[in-house]
Amino acid sequence: MISEVASKPFARMNEITPQLHQVRVAEVSAQFVSVDSAAISLLPPLDQFQVEPGAHDITVQVEWLPNLPVDSGRQLFDSGYTWRLYEAGSSGFRFDFFAPLCGKLPFKRLLIDTSFSHASLQMNQSSFAGMTAVPSPLEYPLDELLIMHRLTQEKAIELHSCGIVTDGAGNLFVGHSGAGKSTTTRLWTARQNVEVLSDDRIIVREHSGQIFMYGTPWHGEGHYASPGSAPLQRIFVLEHGQGNVITRLTRSQMVAELFARSFVPFHRHEYLDSALSFLEQVTNAVPCYIYSFEPDQRAVERILNFRD
Amino acid sequence: MNHDITQTDGKKPYEPPLLTTISLRPEEAVLSHCKTGGGGGGMMGNCHAHNCMTLGS
Numbered sequence: 001m002i003s004e005v006a007s008k009p010f011a012r013m014n015e016i017t018p019q020l021h022q023v024r025v026a027e028v029s030a031q032f033v034s035v036d037s038a039a040i041s042l043l044p045p046l047d048q049f050q051v052e053p054g055a056h057d058i059t060v061q062v063e064w065l066p067n068l069p070v071d072s073g074r075q076l077f078d079s080g081y082t083w084r085l086y087e088a089g090s091s092g093f094r095f096d097f098f099a100p101l102c103g104k105l106p107f108k109r110l111l112i113d114t115s116f117s118h119a120s121l122q123m124n125q126s127s128f129a130g131m132t133a134v135p136s137p138l139e140y141p142l143d144e145l146l147i148m149h150r151l152t153q154e155k156a157i158e159l160h161s162c163g164i165v166t167d168g169a170g171n172l173f174v175g176h177s178g179a180g181k182s183t184t185t186r187l188w189t190a191r192q193n194v195e196v197l198s199d200d201r202i203i204v205r206e207h208s209g210q211i212f213m214y215g216t217p218w219h220g221e222g223h224y225a226s227p228g229s230a231p232l233q234r235i236f237v238l239e240h241g242q243g244n245v246i247t248r249l250t251r252s253q254m255v256a257e258l259f260a261r262s263f264v265p266f267h268r269h270e271y272l273d274s275a276l277s278f279l280e281q282v283t284n285a286v287p288c289y290i291y292s293f294e295p296d297q298r299a300v301e302r303i304l305n306f307r308d
Numbered sequence: 309m310n311h312d313i314t315q316t317d318g319k320k321p322y323e324p325p326l327l328t329t330i331s332l333r334p335e336e337a338v339l340s341h342c343k344t345g346g347g348g349g350g351m352m353g354n355c356h357a358h359n360c361m362t363l364g365s
Contacts, residue, residue, distance in 0.1 A: 079338045082339070082340055144339055145339060148339075160337075176333045253328065256328065259330075260330045260331060262337070263337060263339065
């Protein structure tokens with residue numbers, strides 16, 4: 001999807017008023033500022049997370065450059081397809097983003113400090129030569145990488161999961177691709193008074209001494225992406241099976257199963273320590289189960305009637 | 309030496325360490341794929357033309 005603003009040719013970019021957007025995902029606020037009059041836009045569903053500009057955790061200055069300078073720096077991580085991470089000086093990181101249509105050079109670059117609070121996003125104008133449409137600088141996976149890294153500074157973690165709210169309480173269904181998150185979402189949304197915060201990515205974090213789950217913009221097949229939140233009541237690790245069997249996990253099992261389904265920066269042990277420490281905190285507050293389920297309404301009934 | 313500890317001693321019975329294998333999906337965990345359409349912009353949309361399969365639930 002390409003927005004109206006983003007689809008304007010480069011020649012007209014200077015006619016567009018500089019922009020400022022602020023989004024909030026799971027209590028993390030990021031402000032994006034255009035520094036060279038070029039357009040930036042919030043595409044759906046990120047636009048649902050837009051808030052009034054104000055106090056924020058991350059500042060990102062967005063600019064378009066004719067070319068991105070060739071940069072050295074030790075490579076820290078290669079995602080294998082869309083992005084690579086490098087050291088940037090002694091106190092920062094450089095994310096380079098790639099796309100098949102843009103050749104071998106990065107089409108955009110994020111320079112950010114190690115506290116993930118100040119960043120510069122540089123768009124490579126030469127990557128889009130001859131194209132009549134350009135992407136939004138904030139498109140996936142930049143937004144998710146930004147928030148995911150910032151969560152290392154908070155008591156929080158992003159989990160591959162769908163979040164279902166009934167009567168104000170949150171049930172979190174965690175699972176790899178194919179485990180049944182979309183199926184679970186479909187079964188629950190067939191009922192009334194059910195809110196889906198996300199059908200693919202949920203952020204779990206502490207807020208005011210309690211564990212909450214938050215919706216994110218990074219949805220699954222059902223396109224559920226809510227900026228809402230709810231107190232986390234139970235966690236279920238999904239697996240396909242027979243008989244809708246719920247099995248309590250020990251705390252160590254729970255940490256391992258959740259960590260295997262988390263989105264954590266793997267390039268620094270401090271970030272892994274932070275994630276594991278928070279998961280341990282979650283195990284103290286929220287019960288966790290393996291849920292071997294069958295894909296029909298009895299699976300929902302089983303959860304609704306379940307008592308710890 | 310007898311290592312048996314029973315409940316009658318007021319202690320939990322000995323349980324040997326248990327090794328459990330947890331399945332990882334690194335290709336999902338590192339955000340190295342094209343997300344389902346809608347969240348992505350132009351470049352991610354182009355991914356679909358390059359046989360990058362959507363990873364849903």
